[in-house]
Amino acid sequence: MSNQSSEEDLPPFPEPEISSLILENKPNAKLHYTYYPASTSQPHHPNPFAQSLIVFLNGLLSPRSSWDASINDFLEKRISSRLPYPALLSYDRYGQGDSDHDPDDPDPPPSHSHDAMSAVRSLKQFLLQIWKEHLDMSNPSQFPSLILVCNSIGCALARLFSQTYPGTVSGLLFLDSVIANSDLVSIWPDPSSPSFDPLTLPPGTTTDDVLATRAAYLQTFHPDVPNDEGLSRRNLATLLPSPSSPSLEGPDSQPPYLTVAGHDWATFADQCLTGSLRTPRALTMTYMNPAWQRYNEGLVGITHPQRAIGPIIAVGCGHFVQKDGPGFVADEMVSLLDRMVNRVEQMAEHDANERASESNPSLHSSLS
Structure with missing residues (x-):
């Protein structure tokens, strides 16, 4: 009976707002979004995330709906534990999902009409308008403290956003x-290179397998390949030449909290074999997976070591982690928030002790 009463006393699940808006600097084109309000502050228990916003940044092939299961899992975990949570926002970039194409794009899709920096600038304007619309005027803030949850190219956009607008991003997943x-x-090995030795290939694979794999990746993933979003990747390597730099700056000139997660090697290799790429499993395990792991290891360097976790493995998940493991995403979001709020509480306790010691010299003496 007490359990039933306890469940009935839980805060209600928030009702999402599913809507669209037009950026002030890009008329006649709608960006569609889903917004969940932050949990309500209670007497003596203010929500430490009242001025925070979790923003989900999609990959090229994943619209905002790909985050729905992760968001539901996250909210259920926070609500059932009676823990506060920030507002949450997922959206379709221009040319994605329900959103219109970028009105400034000169060419129809598939195209290279705008680059990652254009997407970053549009995101800043989008967030300014969203925050203004949903701002709690009793506790105003010019711009929210952002927590960016990202997949695939969304991670690159998150890094570029954090670099371009320092002081805005407090956490990254x-x-x-x-x-x-x-x-x-x-x-992948290049069979046309004079140094290529087919004897170094993993057992069960051939030079033809390598040629087919390179051709498939050239046709599908090379930066010269246009996409229906119109988001060009041609200059991405120039914009982000290193995985570990530059270092990012969060609010109050502090480095942001960061969790870096990579795909499950075996799951990814299986998906590459059975999907359209048809890449032999041994090639993925020998070449692509180690290269991706090294890149993820570098990403940890964009913040202070004490604020970084990873790279960890999303067990059972391929590249689209939120699709294969929404529970994993929710758990890591919870973990990231807990790290951030614990730091907030520690700083508040530190400030309280400092004030007490200033007003009571004998207390300062005992603490030191």
Whole structure:
């Protein structure tokens, strides 16, 4: 009976707002989004995330709906534990999902009409308008403290956003980031190279397998390949030449909290074999997986070591982690928030002790 009463006392599940808006600097084109309000502050228990916003940044092939299961899992975990949570926002970039194409794009899709920096600038304007519309005027803030949850090229956009607008991003969750400084073709051995030795290939694979794999990646993933979003990747390696730099700056000149997660090697290799690429499993395990792991290891360097976790493995998940493992994403979001709020509480306790010691010299003496 007490359990039933306890469940009935739980806060209600938030009702999402599913809507669209037009950017002030890009008329006649709608961006569609889903917005969940932050949990309500209670007497003596203010929501430490009242001025925070979790933003989900999609990959090229994943619209905002790909985050729905992860968002539901996350909210259920926070609500059932009676823990506060920030507002949450997923959206379709221009040319994705329900959103219109970028009105500034000169060419119809598939195309290279705008680059990652254009997407970043549009995101900043989008967030300004969203936050203004949903701002709690009793506790105003010019711009929210952002927590970016990202997959694939969304991780590159998150890095560029954090670099371009320092002081805005307090937390980052990277889910199998794109290898931004690679064309993904050169990761594989090149049979046309004078140094190529077919005897070094993993057992059960052939030179023809390597040629077919390189051709498939060239046709599908090379930066010169246009996409229906119109988001060009041609200059991505120039924008982000290193996985580990530059270092990012969060609010109050502090480095952001960061979790870097990579795909499960075996799951990814299986999906590459059975999917359209038809890449032999041994090739993926020998060349692509180690290269991706090295890149993820570099990503940890964009923040202070004490604020970084990873790279960890999303067990059972391929590249689209939120699709294969929404529970994993929710758990890592919870973990990231807990790290952030614990730091907030520690700083508040530290400030309280400092004030007490200033007003009571004998207390300062005992503490030291």
